[in-house]
Structure formats: structure tokens, C-alpha cells
Amino acid sequence: MDELILRVARLVAEEPARAGDRGGVAGTLRRLCSAARRDLSAAGVGVSVMAENGMRGVAAVSEPSCEPLEELQFTLGEGPCLDAFASRRPVLVPDLFDGAMRRWPGYAPALHDGGMRAVFAFPLQIGAARLGALDVFRVEPGSLTEGELRDALTFADVAVTTLLDGQERAGPEAVADGLDEVMGHRAELFQAQGMVAVQLGISLVDALARLRAYAYVEDRALGEVARDVVARRLSFDSGMS
Structure with missing residues (x-):
């Protein structure tokens, strides 16, 4: 096995668990994010899982304050995570003002308001399969060094292996251990999207735009809004615009 892979795998294995850590793949990815944050001198690191069918969600973050930065990309439908996944290439932004x-x-000003000045996103992929992206946030502008870039790519490779191994253990019809909550939230979003489309007589694309706009204006996670729609605590056919 490559020495870099062995080194990163060791860093992840040595990362201590925290109270509240989820088990299985999600717990391993949380430790990977924390190890990457230290190794890359980052303010935060996040891993999001995505699929070709539109299922997507935040799988793990190095610390709770990083989760809104990851989630906001899905709320707004833009950001480095989504671009890295779509382009299959790293998205390197050493200065948000460049x-x-x-x-x-929408996303870059919010990221700046959150104190971040640089962001780097790395696709999680193997062959033609795309699994998500790893995001690295920094509070100071500046490029990753050659060594840091190499390490970041290696953390992404280890994340891919973690996801694939977890899925193999779970079986073809199941969700990898620890990621059922993430995918459950995405399923709720699809259901809510359909409900809003029916309520307003609009397309699914426009319904998602309405959900995203509401979540952004109300400063809530998109998943929370979807949950309220599915539970019928929130309706878009009662005079909402």
C-alpha cells in the first residue's frame, strides 16, 4: 500500500472518538475530518455524500461549527462541494475574493461571513463512480502547499475506501452503517419536493427552488424544512410566496 495512504490511515485510526460520534462509516469519516483538519492546518473539514440520482447529504464534519458551511451548499444549490462532484476535479479557491x-x-458571501477566506474541495471518486466530496475550509487566504495538496488528495482516497468498504459490508440494497440518517434526510427532501410541487402546481425543479429559498430566508437547514413539510407542519399552499 502507498506510504501516504498508510500514513493517513494511521492518522485516522489514532484520532480519538468523541461523545456523540455516530457509529460505523459516519464515525470513521468524522475522525477522518478531524485528522485532516489538523494535518492541513484547516479551520474545518467536511465530507458530503452524493449520488447520481440526486441523493446528497453531509456525512461528517471535523466540528459542529463546520456543518452549516457544508449544509448551506445543498440549501443554495451552489458551492465547491457540488462543483467538485460535477466536474470530477478538485476545486481550489485560495482566496474567496478571487x-x-x-x-x-449566495454561498461565497455566507462563507466569508462565517470567517472563512479559502476553500478547497476534492471529489470522492473511483473510476466512473462518484461518491461525494471532501471540503477543506481555512480562515486565512493562501494556496495549499504541494505537500498539503498531496495529503488532501490522500484523505479523499481514504474517504472513498471507507465509503466503499462500508457499502460492501451493508449489501447492495442497504445503506452503509452510520449513513442511514443522512440518506433518510435526503429521502424526506424528495418527498417534500413532490408535496410542494402538488401544493403549488409547479415543476419539481421549481418546488426545490421554493424549498431552498424558504430555508435560506428562515436561516434553517434544508433538511429541517423538508421534515416539516412531510410532517405537514409547513405548507406552501397557504398564501406563501
Whole structure:
């Protein structure tokens, strides 16, 4: 096995568990994020899982304050995580003011307001299969060094192996251990999207846009809004615009 892979795998294995850690794959990915945050001198690291069918969600973050930065990308439908997944290439933004404000007009200002000045996203992929992305956030502008870039790519490779191994153990019809909550939230979003489309007589694409807009205006996670729609605590056919 490659020495870099062995080194990163050792860092993840040595990362202590925390109270509240989920088990299985999610717990391993949380430790991977924390190890990467230290190794890459980052303010935060997150891993999001995504699939070709649109299922997506935040799988793990190095610390709770990082989760809103990850989740907001799905709320707004823009950001480095989504771009890395779509392009199959790393998205490297050493300075948010160098084009990112135009590239992500909703996300980049929010990221800046959260104290971040640089972000780097790495696709989680093997062959033609795409699994998600790993995001690295920094509070100071500046590029990753050659060694840091190499390490970040290796953390992404280890995340891929973790996801694949977890899925293999779970079986083809099941969700990898620890990720059932993440995928459950995405299923709720699809259901809520359909309900809003029926309520307003609009397309599914427009329904998702309405859900995202509501979540952004109300400063809530998209998954929370979807849960309220599915539970019929929130309806979009009662005079909402």
C-alpha cells in the first residue's frame, strides 16, 4: 500500500472518538475530518455524500461549527462541494475574493461571513463512480502547499475506501452503517419536493427552488424544512410566496 495512504490511515485510526460520534462509516469519516483538519492546518473539514440520482447529504464534519458551511451548499444549490462532484476535479479557491463571489453569489458571501477566506474541495471518486466530496475550509487566504495538496488528495482516497468498504459490508440494497440518517434526510427532501410541487402546481425543479429559498430566508437547514413539510407542519399552499 502507498506510504501516504498508510500514513493517513494511521492518522485516522489514532484520532480519538468523541461523545456523540455516530457509529460505523459516519464515525470513521468524522475522525477522518478531524485528522485532516489538523494535518492541513484547516479551520474545518467536511465530507458530503452524493449520488447520481440526486441523493446528497453531509456525512461528517471535523466540528459542529463546520456543518452549516457544508449544509448551506445543498440549501443554495451552489458551492465547491457540488462543483467538485460535477466536474470530477478538485476545486481550489485560495482566496474567496478571487472570483468566488461571482461563481457562488449566495454561498461565497455566507462563507466569508462565517470567517472563512479559502476553500478547497476534492471529489470522492473511483473510476466512473462518484461518491461525494471532501471540503477543506481555512480562515486565512493562501494556496495549499504541494505537500498539503498531496495529503488532501490522500484523505479523499481514504474517504472513498471507507465509503466503499462500508457499502460492501451493508449489501447492495442497504445503506452503509452510520449513513442511514443522512440518506433518510435526503429521502424526506424528495418527498417534500413532490408535496410542494402538488401544493403549488409547479415543476419539481421549481418546488426545490421554493424549498431552498424558504430555508435560506428562515436561516434553517434544508433538511429541517423538508421534515416539516412531510410532517405537514409547513405548507406552501397557504398564501406563501
